[in-house]
Amino acid sequence: xxxxFTIIDSNATSALQLQAILEPYTDFSCVTTAAxxxxxxxxxxxxxxxxxxxxxxxxxxxxLKMVSELHQYMQRLPVxxxxxxxxxxxxxxxxxxxxxxxxxxxxxxEVRKTIFKLRKQMPKESVPAxxxxxxxxxxxxxxxxEILYLKADNNTTDFVxxxxxxxxxxxxxxxxxxxxxxxxxxxxxSYILNIKYVSRIDxxxxxxxxxDQEHKLPFSKSYKDRIDNLKQLLSKNALNQ
Numbered sequence: 001x002x003x004x005f006t007i008i009d010s011n012a013t014s015a016l017q018l019q020a021i022l023e024p025y026t027d028f029s030c031v032t033t034a035a036x037x038x039x040x041x042x043x044x045x046x047x048x049x050x051x052x053x054x055x056x057x058x059x060x061x062x063x064l065k066m067v068s069e070l071h072q073y074m075q076r077l078p079v080x081x082x083x084x085x086x087x088x089x090x091x092x093x094x095x096x097x098x099x100x101x102x103x104x105x106x107x108x109x110e111v112r113k114t115i116f117k118l119r120k121q122m123p124k125e126s127v128p129a130x131x132x133x134x135x136x137x138x139x140x141x142x143x144x145x146e147i148l149y150l151k152a153d154n155n156t157t158d159f160v161x162x163x164x165x166x167x168x169x170x171x172x173x174x175x176x177x178x179x180x181x182x183x184x185x186x187x188x189x190s191y192i193l194n195i196k197y198v199s200r201i202d203x204x205x206x207x208x209x210x211x212d213q214e215h216k217l218p219f220s221k222s223y224k225d226r227i228d229n230l231k232q233l234l235s236k237n238a239l240n241q
Contacts, residue, residue, distance in 0.1 A: 002182055003124060004031045006047065008040035008063065009055035009083070014104065018053065018083075021106055025115055027124070031229055037066040044070065046225075049078050051118070055104075056084040056093070067096045079118060131179065133159075133169045140167060144181055148210055149193040149217060160215070162197075185226050187219035201231050 005028060009015040015033050022028050031047045034040035036059060044052060054063050070077050082093040082101045090101050100114045131147075133140040142159060151158045152173040159167045169176075177186050186192045193208060200209035207216045208227070219227050 002027050002029045003051055003118070004029055004047070004049045004182070005051035005053060006031060006040070006043055006049040006078075007033045007053045007055075008035075008037070008043075008066075009033070009053075010035050010057060010059065011055070014055060018106065021108065021111055027119075028115070029233070032225060037062040041066045041069060044078065045073055051079045051081065053081045053083060054098075056082050056089045060089055060092070064092055064096055079122065081114065129181075131176075133167065135170055140169075142167065144184075144194075145196070147184075147194050148197050148212070148215060149191060150176055150184075152190040162212075185230060187217065187223045187227060189220065189222075191217045191219075193217055195230055195233070198230065198234065201227060201234075203227075 005022070007015045007018055007030065009018070012035070019030050019033075022030070028051075031049050032043045034043045040052075040054070040063070054067070056063060067080060077097070080093075080096070080098040082089065082098045083104055083106075084090075084101070085104050087101075087103070093101050099118070102110055102114070129144050131142045131144050133142065142161075146162045148160045148162055150173060151160065153168070155170070155172055157169045157171060157173050157176055159169065161167065173186070173190070173192060177184075177192055180192070183195050184192050185195060187208060193210070197210045197212075198208050199211045199213070201207075202209065205216075206219055206221075208219060209216050
């Protein structure tokens with residue numbers, strides 16, 4: 001399972017530079033970026049990343065305040081990594097519980113050491129490939145790799161499978177959103193899809209087409225950030241023409 005991360009940096013070039021440095025670490029994936037503290041707090045609460053990399057610059061006071069605010073909303077804080085041109089803010093970073101402190105321009109060796117330290121101290125547990133749906137005395141086991149998408153139907157959820165079958169569960173979509181592996185993303189109030197089966201993203205029609213070409217799922221504006229991240233992820237491993 002991947003470590004997800006968010007970058008908070010008012011300098012867009014610097015944020016892209018850091019994404020490029022982290023790209024070789026295939027178990028780390030960027031879910032979103034933010035330019036300032038307010039947007040950063042919103043993105044963290046929205047995407048719940050494992051790691052947040054904060055560039056401490058002229059807005060350090062508001063960024064540290066944002067870190068303090070996280071305690072009000074989250075039971076478990078993400079791993080915090082500070083970035084700065086100098087060591088000026090290192091003491092404040094320690095006080096606020098930062099995991100590590102990088103100096104810019106980035107030192108590849110220092111970044112690598114942090115990655116390995118993070119993997120060792122906070123190993124990711126593998127997510128079971130099988131999902132168990134329990135209804136009274138009925139136990140239904142689904143291979144998550146065979147799930148195309150999930151659809152909400154009032155207080156029940158329909159699982160649409162690769163073989164064309166449909167299995168219903170008497171729980172809300174939100175329940176399964178928190179249990180499924182990270183190759184499942186919510187794109188609409190009523191839909192969660194398995195990104196492994198996405199063959200097309202149509203921004204004009206706001207739809208995602210699955211590989212079987214039979215299913216076109218709508219995505220809503222409120223989840224557009226996730227669609228953008230999905231497009232970036234899929235494009236990364238594709239030959240662009």
